[in-house]
Amino acid sequence: MEGEVAEPLAGPACATVILPKLDWRFVQRFCRILKILFPSWSNQSVRMFMTLLGVTLSVQLVIYQVGLIPSQFYVVLSEKNYGKLKNLVLFAVMLILINSTLKSLDQYISSLLYVSWRKSLTEELHSTYFKGRVYYTLNVLCKDIDNPDQRISQDVERLCKQMSTMASRLLISPFTVTYYTYQCFNSAGWIGFVSIFGYFVVGSIINKILIGPIVSMLVEQEKLEGDFRFKHMQIRVNAESAAFYRAGKVEHMRTNRRLQMLLSTQRSLMNKELWLYVGVNTFDYLGSILSYIVIAIPIFAGDYDGLTPGELSALVSKNAFVCIYLINCFTQLIDLSTTVSDVAGYTHRIGELREVMADIAKKQSTGSELGERERGVGSGKVHEPGLEPDMAFVLDRLSYKSPVSEELLVKDLTLKISQGTHMLVVGNTGTGKTSLLRILNGLWEPCNGSVEMTTCFGPRGVLFLPQKAYLTDGTLREQVIYPLKNIYPSSGSIDDERILKYLELVGLSNLLTRIGGLDTKVDWNWDDVLSPGEMQRLCFARLFYLQPKYAVLDEATSALTEEAEGQLYKACKQLGMTLISLGHRSTLKKHHDIMLRLCGGGQWELTKLKEA
Numbered sequence: 001m002e003g004e005v006a007e008p009l010a011g012p013a014c015a016t017v018i019l020p021k022l023d024w025r026f027v028q029r030f031c032r033i034l035k036i037l038f039p040s041w042s043n044q045s046v047r048m049f050m051t052l053l054g055v056t057l058s059v060q061l062v063i064y065q066v067g068l069i070p071s072q073f074y075v076v077l078s079e080k081n082y083g084k085l086k087n088l089v090l091f092a093v094m095l096i097l098i099n100s101t102l103k104s105l106d107q108y109i110s111s112l113l114y115v116s117w118r119k120s121l122t123e124e125l126h127s128t129y130f131k132g133r134v135y136y137t138l139n140v141l142c143k144d145i146d147n148p149d150q151r152i153s154q155d156v157e158r159l160c161k162q163m164s165t166m167a168s169r170l171l172i173s174p175f176t177v178t179y180y181t182y183q184c185f186n187s188a189g190w191i192g193f194v195s196i197f198g199y200f201v202v203g204s205i206i207n208k209i210l211i212g213p214i215v216s217m218l219v220e221q222e223k224l225e226g227d228f229r230f231k232h233m234q235i236r237v238n239a240e241s242a243a244f245y246r247a248g249k250v251e252h253m254r255t256n257r258r259l260q261m262l263l264s265t266q267r268s269l270m271n272k273e274l275w276l277y278v279g280v281n282t283f284d285y286l287g288s289i290l291s292y293i294v295i296a297i298p299i300f301a302g303d304y305d306g307l308t309p310g311e312l313s314a315l316v317s318k319n320a321f322v323c324i325y326l327i328n329c330f331t332q333l334i335d336l337s338t339t340v341s342d343v344a345g346y347t348h349r350i351g352e353l354r355e356v357m358a359d360i361a362k363k364q365s366t367g368s369e370l371g372e373r374e375r376g377v378g379s380g381k382v383h384e385p386g387l388e389p390d391m392a393f394v395l396d397r398l399s400y401k402s403p404v405s406e407e408l409l410v411k412d413l414t415l416k417i418s419q420g421t422h423m424l425v426v427g428n429t430g431t432g433k434t435s436l437l438r439i440l441n442g443l444w445e446p447c448n449g450s451v452e453m454t455t456c457f458g459p460r461g462v463l464f465l466p467q468k469a470y471l472t473d474g475t476l477r478e479q480v481i482y483p484l485k486n487i488y489p490s491s492g493s494i495d496d497e498r499i500l501k502y503l504e505l506v507g508l509s510n511l512l513t514r515i516g517g518l519d520t521k522v523d524w525n526w527d528d529v530l531s532p533g534e535m536q537r538l539c540f541a542r543l544f545y546l547q548p549k550y551a552v553l554d555e556a557t558s559a560l561t562e563e564a565e566g567q568l569y570k571a572c573k574q575l576g577m578t579l580i581s582l583g584h585r586s587t588l589k590k591h592h593d594i595m596l597r598l599c600g601g602g603q604w605e606l607t608k609l610k611e612a
């Protein structure tokens, strides 16, 4: 695939598939993600993280006190001291209340951290995804990255969730491990301390081995999850077409097939996870026995021979708590193995997406053509100095092909598209008409020759109406002013008049009554409620509203009658637009001055339709 994708734009940008593992690559990708989550010391996430550290440390202090209480009960009960018992009970209840409050606070801050991380990471991904035409290249031309949408929405969510659940445990580990190691060393000597550490090292190595195959399988599972979701989305978007075909059975079978693939991978993943769970649980329970063995060593060595049974019980209770807690610190870290394998999987998927997107963005921003186009978008800026003012595109010996084929669609096309000369592009299916527009728009790169765009995009420049009418989410006004964010020109009610006038001109006044106003919030998908003809009419309203100098129409009237087509073309011309149209209908000829016919196999011919 790599070599076959449109070379300068997408080809090398697509990643070579390397099996994701818990390796150095993971560490690098994870550190890069951490930089996004903690961009500076003054960042909100850092402040929350520090607060979390404070709360978790306080929890540990309280837990330490709570842990010592049983040994104090031994002493008080063996002394049968009622006054001390009452005070101890009150003290214990107070500690438990403080502990539960702090633990709840810990969970609350972790949840806030999750939201804040998700925001930072998703916004960072969005900033590259929507930069230039990265989203187009990624979704259409680059086949090596599966389900970018799922990576941005679901994988980021899960990564942040897992990391936030890990955060407090990881944060506190260095402190608790150091403190309880010291305490354990005091109570059980170096043998206890070394055996606990040895136990942890062995446990970690075994878990690292068990996690290995899980990471790549988790990445595969997420891919299949995305494919399954995409299938449902495909049915949702094309429900009507499928229903016309009565395609319920075949779609049922295909959707189930994707589900089966997903579930069988999930089963394999669970089989692999089973061994990890066995490892983790064994480690947990062996740990509790180890703590008593560690305490037994000084007892059997006779270190505590001089103590009474009551004092010995209190000491065993205190030492057991310290050793158990140290082992518990380690087992908690080992327990994180399953979370770590998830984090590694998501980190690889998000890291891979970031790398590919950055690569595409870099390639696009270094493309000089793109730079020029980008500067023009919506700004109303005009021509480059030194170029003829009435030109839109200058094509010089232009050759291009489709990304998956070596055969040229068009060879050595030389042409100037100038103001006032309406051009019709015709040709058989698949001869490269829409591809010519992709080249003009900078979505694809030519193989040879050059395309110079001498005017800008947007109002007063060039506007493309694509073959598939695209309606975004939002109000009717937002459909009409698309792709502008704000009304143009920013003239308040005058703008309303213009919009209403153009809706009437394209024959959609009834739409306004049906919807209830330009700014009525709608919760439907415009594609589902408008007919193809209405969608095309709405796109023309968009065109009239933006009034570009050049309108590039890709079969923009294919769903309309010839009469409606004539009216819309007439209106375009009255508004001073120069038209570049693609289409199969012979009636289109009368609206144009020249005709470019693409004959296939790289051949083309240019003819005059009207004498100047």
Ligand SMILES: Nc1ncnc2c1ncn2[C@@H]1O[C@H](COP(=O)(O)OP(=O)(O)OP(=O)(O)O)[C@@H](O)[C@H]1O
Residues within 6 Å of the ligand: 140, 141, 402, 403, 404, 409, 427, 428, 429, 430, 431, 432, 433, 434, 435, 436
């Ligand atoms: N994203 C893509 N990846 C690979 N090949 C593509 C892609 N888009 C188009 N093609 C191929 O490029 C060739 C030219 O496609 P193009 O859309 O330009 O045809 P067209 O002349 O506009 O056809 P039609 O009249 O049906 O609209 C076709 O063979 C098509 O299959």
